[in-house]
Amino acid sequence: MNKNTLVFAKNDWHEPLTNGKHIDYYGEEYVVIDESYTNNYGTFVLLQSTSPFEDDTSLWTVTKGIEAHPNNRYEFIKAISVPTFPNQMQAVGYLLKDKQSGESKAYSYREAFRIIHQNGATNAYATTSRLKNFTTQLIDTIDCLPAMDSTFWKVPAYNDNGEPYSVFTPALEKELKQRINTTINMRIGQRVRKLKSQITTSYTNEEITKLNELIKTANKITVLSGAGISTLSGIPDYRSMLEGIWRKDPDLIKQLNQAKFENSPASFWQTFHQLIQNITNGIVPFENHKNSLQMTIEAMKPNIAHELFAKLETHGKDVTIITQNVDHLHSKAGSKHVFEIHGNFYKYFCPTCMSKYTFEYILKDKLPKCGCGAIIRPDLVFFGDEVQHLSDAMARAKNSDLFIVIGSSLNVSPINQLPHFINQYTNAKSVIINGHKTQLDNQFDLVINGDIEDICKNISLS
Numbered sequence: 409m410n411k412n413t414l415v416f417a418k419n420d421w422h423e424p425l426t427n428g429k430h431i432d433y434y435g436e437e438y439v440v441i442d443e444s445y446t447n448n449y450g451t452f453v454l455l456q457s458t459s460p461f462e463d464d465t466s467l468w469t470v471t472k473g474i475e476a477h478p479n480n481r482y483e484f485i486k487a488i489s490v491p492t493f494p495n496q497m498q499a500v501g502y503l504l505k506d507k508q509s510g511e512s513k514a515y516s517y518r519e520a521f522r523i524i525h526q527n528g529a530t531n532a533y534a535t536t537s538r539l540k541n542f543t544t545q546l547i548d549t550i551d552c553l554p555a556m557d558s559t560f561w562k563v564p565a566y567n568d569n570g571e572p573y574s575v576f577t578p579a580l581e582k583e584l585k586q587r588i589n590t591t592i593n594m595r596i597g598q599r600v601r602k603l604k605s606q607i608t609t610s611y612t613n614e615e616i617t618k619l620n621e622l623i624k625t626a627n628k629i630t631v632l633s634g635a636g637i638s639t640l641s642g643i644p645d646y647r648s649m650l651e652g653i654w655r656k657d658p659d660l661i662k663q664l665n666q667a668k669f670e671n672s673p674a675s676f677w678q679t680f681h682q683l684i685q686n687i688t689n690g691i692v693p694f695e696n697h698k699n700s701l702q703m704t705i706e707a708m709k710p711n712i713a714h715e716l717f718a719k720l721e722t723h724g725k726d727v728t729i730i731t732q733n734v735d736h737l738h739s740k741a742g743s744k745h746v747f748e749i750h751g752n753f754y755k756y757f758c759p760t761c762m763s764k765y766t767f768e769y770i771l772k773d774k775l776p777k778c779g780c781g782a783i784i785r786p787d788l789v790f791f792g793d794e795v796q797h798l799s800d801a802m803a804r805a806k807n808s809d810l811f812i813v814i815g816s817s818l819n820v821s822p823i824n825q826l827p828h829f830i831n832q833y834t835n836a837k838s839v840i841i842n843g844h845k846t847q848l849d850n851q852f853d854l855v856i857n858g859d860i861e862d863i864c865k866n867i868s869l870s
């Protein structure tokens with residue numbers, strides 16, 4: 409084994425590596441000389457450089473730790489990894505086995521470096537390289553093994569049940585959390601870009617000018633928001649998602665109602681946990697890992713549209729928000745008069761003693777129970793339930809001079825009666841802002857179709 413060779417795991421290359429195949433790896437050309445190169449660790453692919461080896465490390469000051477040796481105390485076992493974007497695994501932690509105690513523990517890179525540098529490992533070594541002010545610390549495996557970043561070493565940090573692969577140090581826990589958060593945010597960004605790319609409608613400058621004029625002259629504004637405003641935050645349309653489940657499995661959705669909650673709470677909650685999975689699916693890096701679920705839900709933050717309506721309030725407008733969304737994002741953005749007519753995904757309560765519970769609390773148990781022993785219920789309006797707070801909201805909205813509907817298709821009752829209410833009982837002007845047309849567009853003074861984010865960016869607050 410020498411510097412001219414590379415050891416790959418079978419999955420390290422995007423196509424099969426058979427003897428004689430030439431590949432370009434980081435600008436160096438290699439040829440496969442043994443497609444089933446076997447040692448104590450497994451069977452790999454052995455490649456040899458076809459260009460003469462050039463030592464490009466001569467400019468560097470290299471400080472080596474203890475050389476790898478079979479008698480050394482530690483053995484590098486696995487690289488603890490987190491899925492990244494789109495589907496690759498990134499190593500975050502390093503599982504080392506202490507041969508003296510027989511124990512295995514996963515460390516952060518910095519911790520693992522220090523341990524291997526000072527104590528040595530059977531199959532890895534640690535070096536510090538300096539070039540002027542630039543220092544790099546590197547742990548690598550011995551030459552007969554795939555490199556540290558090979559798929560061969562990588563294992564998911566948490567298994568399908570959400571349990572950790574091994575004991576993690578606090579430093580590694582912290583780094584895993586950061587990495588999981590990065591992955592969540594990248595995936596939310598991807599989901600939002602995809603949703604935005606599906607919008608085919610567009611608006612005119614004239615429409616924006618009219619909208620700005622209406623907002624400028626209005627003192628009391630009532631806003632009705634629907635799912636279209638929250639998809640910008642990465643939240644899939646809750647109702648259409650439920651309808652999707654409905655089509656696939658009509659029995660499942662029937663469980664999310666008051667009668668089922670009372671008669672068969674266990675199956676109600678099983679369905680509800682399924683709903684949480686559907687919301688976070690494709691974003692959460694580890695499905696049943698509670699911290700990942702919590703982080704995913706928390707990462708769905710208010711966007712420019714929610715912020716706009718909160719800002720209108722700080723600019724002296726009296727703003728009432730009626731929302732069909734259960735994501736609580738208007739309140740998070742700072743709006744003060746928010747009526748969540750379908751409830752709030754973050755609120756849970758005990759129907760017996762009315763104690764309140766958080767989302768975090770209900771994640772802990774398959775069948776979440778109150779301190780008094782009763783089963784907790786989500787504060788959500790399910791199919792068949794009456795909407796909440798609507799008459800209070802309408803009372804507050806009564807003397808509005810501007811109604812804005814944003815991101816709602818106005819296709820569920822009683823919300824679909826709202827345009828009629830506005831025209832019959834108020835003198836308010838009305839605007840509908842949506843990604844697509846609705847059947848009730850002709851009842852509005854101004855219809856603006858297009859990317860809601862772009863439209864909101866064009867609204868001036870001065």
Ligand SMILES: [Zn+2]
Nearest residue numbers: 758761778780
């Ligand atoms: Zn209770």
